[in-house]
Amino acid sequence: MLLYKKRFYLVITSSLVIVMIMLFFDKKVNVPFVKNSLCRGTPAYNTITPLKDNRTFIIAPYFDNRKNKMTRVISIVHHKKVKELYCWFCHSASGQIYISKAEIDVHSDRFGFPYGATDLKCLEPKDWEPHYVSIHWAPKGNIDQLPRFEIRNRDPEVSLxxxxxxxxxxxxxxxxxxxxxxxxxxxxxxxxxxxxxxxxxxxxxxxxxxxxxxxxxxxxxxxxxxxxxxxxxxxxxxxxxxxxxxxxxxxxxxxxxxxxxxxxxxxxxxxxxxxxxxxxxxxxxxxxxxxxxxxxxxxxxxxxxxxxxxxxxxxxxxxxxxxxxxxxxxxxxxxxxxxxxxxxxxxxxxxxxxxxxxxxxxxxxxxxxxxxxxxxxxxxxxxxxxxxxxxxxxxxxxxxxxxxxxxxxxxxxxxxxxxxxxxxxx
Structure with missing residues (x-):
């Protein structure tokens, strides 16, 4: 019985050490963010991804910190019928979700067409750097049903x-x-x-x-x-x-x-x-x-x-x-x-x-x-x-x-x- 207790405590202690090491690396070097993502949703691989409303078409999100720390999502939207969109950011290591309301910026050169080039400007969480974002027309819902986009330019290429x-x-x-x-x-x-x-x-x-x-x-x-x-x-x-x-x-x-x-x-x-x-x-x-x-x-x-x-x-x-x-x-x-x-x-x-x-x-x-x-x-x-x-x-x-x-x-x-x-x- 004593032998079993010792083995039990040894397993618990080892598990705690592993968890502490993982937490340490998560804070220091962000290793788990991309490689072992807990983020849910269907990964988007196509150049153009329609949302279920069929009035919003996502091209790609890009990290843009030239003025504010935000994700800029290049997209095409109907300039009248799309009123609200929300950016669902996912923490790759924990699966934590941060939701911010998107600023819908339809470009001025639309030339009269109902759909136009649009920037969805999404303020990012202050305490962590998201590598994935989903776009939804509500601040509530099931993220598993949303397309998941990898945010480009987070780690810029060095070859020019x-x-x-x-x-x-x-x-x-x-x-x-x-x-x-x-x-x-x-x-x-x-x-x-x-x-x-x-x-x-x-x-x-x-x-x-x-x-x-x-x-x-x-x-x-x-x-x-x-x-x-x-x-x-x-x-x-x-x-x-x-x-x-x-x-x-x-x-x-x-x-x-x-x-x-x-x-x-x-x-x-x-x-x-x-x-x-x-x-x-x-x-x-x-x-x-x-x-x-x-x-x-x-x-x-x-x-x-x-x-x-x-x-x-x-x-x-x-x-x-x-x-x-x-x-x-x-x-x-x-x-x-x-x-x-x-x-x-x-x-x-x-x-x-x-x-x-x-x-x-x-x-x-x-x-x-x-x-x-x-x-x-x-x-x-x-x-x-x-x-x-x-x-x-x-x-x-x-x-x-x-x-x-x-x-x-x-x-x-x-x-x-x-x-x-x-x-x-x-």
Whole structure:
């Protein structure tokens, strides 16, 4: 009997020691927070997660301590029908739940559509750092039935690239293969480290091209099946295309790209797939941005004018009508160096290079909120080369402006494009 008592007390004592050690490590180094999570709910793995109300769509939560210690949840909500949402934070080690009411901040550039890019701003608990959050329309309920999201940027990555291009969104069974390859190779010449593409749909051939660049390590694909949840417009304003959400949720994707790459990239370029921010005075983006940042040390956003190079107007004598490219679907941008002139009393649209750590909210052509200034870059320094259908189709050819800036790298570009097409089997 005495022997059994001794063994009993030995087990109890050992258990207490183990518990004390676990508590000590929990306080000191937070080891159990992520690895042995007690947080419940269904883990969310998709880019877009609808809540059961079908009026709230969660993209991803990001830790943001630039002003307040909070989690900023990038989402899409109905601007009238969603009145209240609550953030349910979970302590990974204990399973403790902390609930705070979300501030629902629908972005001002909604362009009349009922759904819009939205930040759900959730104040975090003061005494511990949550790694998971769920979003619910009530402060009470069963957390087991809620999607559980891991909070990004809590422990930022240390590996930085200099430039990341955010492309949002690739849709409409995109098949402009030649222009895409040319743009990708031009990005690489100019200094890109990563290209993030929010992909809705593309052709099988384009899928093959994307796979090539993914294997190369330069392209990152973010699945973007937004049309599985909402009726999306292919036009910019509700008055011309009355759907649920504008332009395949482009603004939401851009905002997600900023927060996703906030600590992964020194600068982000926010432009469409058929656009290139093309330096005029500098050989590449790095030398251009070094000079612009010295000239404007308080700047967070650099704005570049968009100029149209009509794909319907070809270069005289056509020196880049390369026979091996003719069977590849898409536009050959080297054949289009005639630029439309500015229109009277109409400002050119713009695209941007931003410091993601200083941006709070962005739209397509300008930043809505930032911790820093916005600078308009003169077009002789750089412009947005945009090869597309003309905006001034009735202009005579003589009125177009010859602009051969794109040709400065023509020898290198042709070699690189040929190599890619050969490797892909085109």
């Amino acid at each position: 690239v200099e430039f990341t291009v955010c492309i949002s969104t690739m849709f409409g069974k995109y098949n402009n293969v030649l222009q895409f390859v040319q743009s990708m190779e031009m990005y690489k010449i100019l200094g890109v480290g990563r290209v993030v593409i929010y992909k809705n749909s593309c052709s099988p051939l384009m899928e093959k091209v994307l796979d090539y660049y993914i294997a190369e390590g330069i392209v990152e694909i973010i699945p973007w099946p937004i049309d599985s949840y909402l009726m999306v417009a292919s036009r910019w304003h509700y008055s011309v295309d009355p759907k649920d959400l504008g332009y395949y949720g482009q603004i939401t994707a851009l905002n997600d790209c900023i927060y996703r790459n906030m600590y992964r990239s020194r600068y982000l370029l926010l432009n469409d797939v058929d656009e290139i921010i093309l330096p005029g005075k500098y050989p590449d983006w790095k030398s251009m941005m070094q000079n612009l940042q010295v000239q404007h040390p308080k700047a967070a956003v650099f704005i570049f004018e968009n100029h149209i190079f009509p794909k319907t107007v070809f270069t005289p004598n056509d020196p880049f009508n390369i026979s091996s490219w003719r069977t590849v679907p898409g536009v050959n941008i080297l054949q289009h160096i005639l630029r439309e002139p500015d229109r009277k009393q109409i400002s050119n649209p713009s695209k941007m290079i931003v410091d993601p750590r200083k941006v709070v909210q962005t739209s397509v052509h300008s930043v809505l909120q930032a911790y820093g200034d916005s600078v308009h870059v003169p077009m002789d320094v750089a412009l947005v080369y945009h090869c597309r259908v003309p905006l001034q189709a009735k202009l005579p050819r003589e009125s177009l402006i010859n602009d051969t800036t794109l040709w400065r790298n023509n020898v290198t570009l042709v070699k690189k494009v040929n190599k890619v097409l050969q490797n892909i089997g085109l």
